[in-house]
Amino acid sequence: YDGGYQWFYEGRNGWWQYDERTSRELETCYKAGERTCELLIAGFLYDANLDTMLQMRRNDHSRRRRIKRDFASAPKKGVAGLRTE
Ligand code: V3L
Numbered sequence: 001y002d003g004g005y006q007w008f009y010e011g012r013n014g015w016w017q018y019d020e021r022t023s024r025e026l027e028t029c030y031k032a033g034e035r036t037c038e039l040l041i042a043g044f045l046y047d048a049n050l051d052t053m054l055q056m057r058r059n060d061h062s063r064r065r066r067i068k069r070d071f072a073s074a075p076k077k078g079v080a081g082l083r084t085e
Helices: 020-031
Strands: 005-011 014-017 036-041 044-049 054-057 060-071
Touching (some): 005 020, 020 036
Antiparallel strands (some): 005 060, 044 054
């Protein structure tokens, strides 16, 4: 959407692009200068911390992943767990 940027979360050895809806929500939070962004992912609530750039499951903070805002053209494993090659 914006200047060709997209949102990514970390996988085992590479980055996954967020699905379209969640990516839009992150971008909205980011543009609004919010520190955290609440995300609903596959029925689980997560908080994305836009200062530390970490995604954490609300009820289990050991489930954390790095996130990044990067060019849409950045290397990725796929989108939301669906591989693209
Ligand atoms: N969007 C979609 N699924 C997610 C997201 C998200 N933002 N965050 C976590 N999950 P956790 P490799 C990922 C999924 O963090 O082989 C990938 O999408 C997460 O899926 O412990 O390591 C792949 O489908 C995981 O299945 O709460 O690169 C899969 O991992 C589950 O939620 C394997 O990817 C628990 O994640």
